[in-house]
Amino acid sequence: MNDRLFKCLVESNRRRILYCIGEKEMCVNTISDCLNLEQSLVSHHLKELFRCGLVERERRGKKNFYSVADPKILELLEKAHELGDSLEVCNLD
Amino acid sequence: MNDRLFKCLVESNRRRILYCIGEKEMCVNTISDCLNLEQSLVSHHLKELFRCGLVERERRGKKNFYSVADPKILELLEKAHELGDSLEVCNLD
DNA sequence: ATAAAATATGAATAGACATACATATGAACG
């Protein structure tokens, strides 16, 4: 996994998108409605996610349906959350 | 796992530091020598890693020894690499 | 107490990146 992929995976709105389409494929408008994000922003993020191979795309009529490319992606995020919960955060501010 | 922790975990030089001290605890100078990074840069990164609970610190004499806080951290990075290898990257540039 | 070694901190800068806005492209349908 290269740097770009790592970073693509952890940005918060992109993670939200992944969670969102993780349950069921969704078109761009639905995603932006669900997450309350600008359409163009969602589109930009989807482009990067696609570029990194994290999502798949399927055109049906006017709509583009996106889905998570591999269930392992969500599993990894899940494991990350578990790990985060078990760490002792040391606030130095 | 919050946003800050995610991002702390994936930055490339911080990952290098984690890999570096994963095998054996190290002091700051040794880390900067191993990775060929400025001492102050390593120190800044270690501060953030510590703040997020990803590394532990132990003072011995003049030196500060750092180690990975939990083996699960490296396991997670390992899983991320495996996942990355199995994804089809779609270069859109 | 002074010096040296090891590390931490502060500030300044440059580069990356998320976001927003405007506009372009493409697909269906009358």
Added chain:
DNA sequence: CGTTCATATGTATGTCTATTCATATTTTAT
């Protein structure tokens, strides 16, 4: 063909952050 819906793209901008340099702090030894 023109219109509308759905999405993509280009650009500009502000924000975040990695890095560097200079300096401060801490610890040990003389």
